[in-house]
Amino acid sequence: MIRIEKAELREIRLPLIEPFETSAGVTTEKRVLLLEMTHADGSVAWSECAAEALPTYSPDTVDTCWFALVEWVIPVVLRHEFEWASDVDVYFERRIRGHRMARATVEMGTWSIAALRLEVPLATLLARHAGASPRATVATGIAIGMQADPAALSARVAEAAREGYCRARIKIGPGRDVAFVSAVRDAAGQEFALAVDANCSYSLDDPSHLAALRELDTLGLAMIEQPLAHGDLVRHAELQRDMKTRICLDESLDSDTSAEAMLAIGSARMANLKPGRVGGFSEAIAIHNRCAAAAVPLFCGGMLETGIGRAYNVALASLPYFTEPGDLSPSSRYWVRDVVTSPWTMDAEGAVKVPLDKPGIGVDVDVGLIDDLTVRRVSLSRS
Ligand code: MG
Numbered sequence: 001m002i003r004i005e006k007a008e009l010r011e012i013r014l015p016l017i018e019p020f021e022t023s024a025g026v027t028t029e030k031r032v033l034l035l036e037m038t039h040a041d042g043s044v045a046w047s048e049c050a051a052e053a054l055p056t057y058s059p060d061t062v063d064t065c066w067f068a069l070v071e072w073v074i075p076v077v078l079r080h081e082f083e084w085a086s087d088v089d090v091y092f093e094r095r096i097r098g099h100r101m102a103r104a105t106v107e108m109g110t111w112s113i114a115a116l117r118l119e120v121p122l123a124t125l126l127a128r129h130a131g132a133s134p135r136a137t138v139a140t141g142i143a144i145g146m147q148a149d150p151a152a153l154s155a156r157v158a159e160a161a162r163e164g165y166c167r168a169r170i171k172i173g174p175g176r177d178v179a180f181v182s183a184v185r186d187a188a189g190q191e192f193a194l195a196v197d198a199n200c201s202y203s204l205d206d207p208s209h210l211a212a213l214r215e216l217d218t219l220g221l222a223m224i225e226q227p228l229a230h231g232d233l234v235r236h237a238e239l240q241r242d243m244k245t246r247i248c249l250d251e252s253l254d255s256d257t258s259a260e261a262m263l264a265i266g267s268a269r270m271a272n273l274k275p276g277r278v279g280g281f282s283e284a285i286a287i288h289n290r291c292a293a294a295a296v297p298l299f300c301g302g303m304l305e306t307g308i309g310r311a312y313n314v315a316l317a318s319l320p321y322f323t324e325p326g327d328l329s330p331s332s333r334y335w336v337r338d339v340v341t342s343p344w345t346m347d348a349e350g351a352v353k354v355p356l357d358k359p360g361i362g363v364d365v366d367v368g369l370i371d372d373l374t375v376r377r378v379s380l381s382r383s
Contacts, residue, residue: 002082002110002117003040006381007074010034011062012373014306016334021145021171025054030304031062034339034370035069037077037109043116046365047109048309050276051101057199057251057303058277060101068102070378077106078382085111086129089282100254100279107280108312116360123315123354123362130285134318137351141167141325142333143197143302146176150183157184157194166325166350167193167222173201174208178215185219193325197225200251204228204235213239222324223248223270233258236267246270250301254278256286263294270324272301275316276309284316292321302327307340311361314344318354328352339373341366 012032019028033049051058051065060068073096082088088110092103115122123134142165147153157168168188170181181196188194196216202209216224223246228235230251240247248270253259255278262268271291275284291298300317303309310328317326330352331343338344340363346352355362 002085002088002113004037004077004110004113004382005040006038006379007078008036008377008379009066009069009074010036010370010374010377011066012339012370013375014335014339014373016304017336019145020304025056027052027304030306032306033062033065033069033105034306034308035105035109037106037113039113039117041117043113045109045112045116045360046308047105047112047312048305049101049105050274050303050305050309052303058101060099065099065102065105068096068099069105070380072096073099073102073106074380077110078380082110085114086282089280092279101276104276104278104280107282108275111281112312112361119359121315121354121356121358121362122312122360123318123356126281126285126315127319129281130288130319132320134315134354134356135320136356137353138314138317138322138328139166139325140328140346140350140352141165141169141193141195141299142329143169143327144171146171146173147180150180153180154184154187157188157192161188161192164346164348164350167195169195169197169225169327172196172198174206174212177212181216181219181221190220193222194220195222195225195248197250198227200226200228200230202227204239213243217243217245221245225272226250226252233261233265233267237265240266240268248272250274253287256283256290259287259290263290263296269296271296271298273298273316273322274301274303275312276303281316285319288319288321297321297323299324300326300328302329304334306335307331307338307344307363308361308365310344311340311355311363314352314354315361325350337369339366339370340364
């Protein structure tokens, strides 16, 4: 039985080593919500909210999630007891429309509590729920933000290849696409796995956009991620029929229901699965199993998580059908100092070790550092 007695929500500000630019803007400092939940037996789980400061990627933001967590989501787990972690999602699905990133913060934390109470690693618990075994390592790709010119981008991709990353995924947008990607392809060679992510910035109604997408289709890309609008499964299906390169959906995939629609009409042949975006692990595992049955490969996307959120993503990415490299970069790529005491690392082959040697998320949280970085906090208890 899962019985949460106390939940403390905080916002921290964590400076990035370098600014990260996508078609939606530039991020220099990450505003992060962290949740610390305490179970009746004293077990403590830290979890992270995937939301960003602005509603450019998702309608959920740091501030809407703060409100949703304090007003609706956390009170649910402080008022009820749950037999399984997956029951939390069932309850949320019935009572709270949307607010998936806020729900995921609590839902994923309860999986961590459940893993601690069963004395198993989080990855093992998720795999059991999926009817599978976790793998020992997960392959890592790198997402590279927009650069000033094709030469600068090529240099960044060459550096990523040297560091061992299994794939580079380049952020593109109209006017900053074909010339950039062609230069990278020439510099990196045909063998290196190269993908692009457009973050919804193209339209089939614009002939110049369509021409760029057709040229990108000739560059041997591993996939083209989310070229069209976030809600537009129909036009993605139309485009996929027209392209030999796999389309991968990210923003469009907000639930198992949208995954079912994506597969039914052929909107994509790959999926970027972020557990925060779909409401947590229960929904993510359902999507994993659905995509496995349809032979549509997955990768675990990132939201510039700290080492806490990274632990949850690594556990999810250890499920067997995450066959494509995930956004699981080591801590040193993003943070001057991560909020976990043993930063995440990657080996020379681009593999991250799944922590299978201790119960729970497998990393220790640096509470002292989090205290120093906290800009607001609220504590809620079972009454
Ligand atoms: Mg994306």
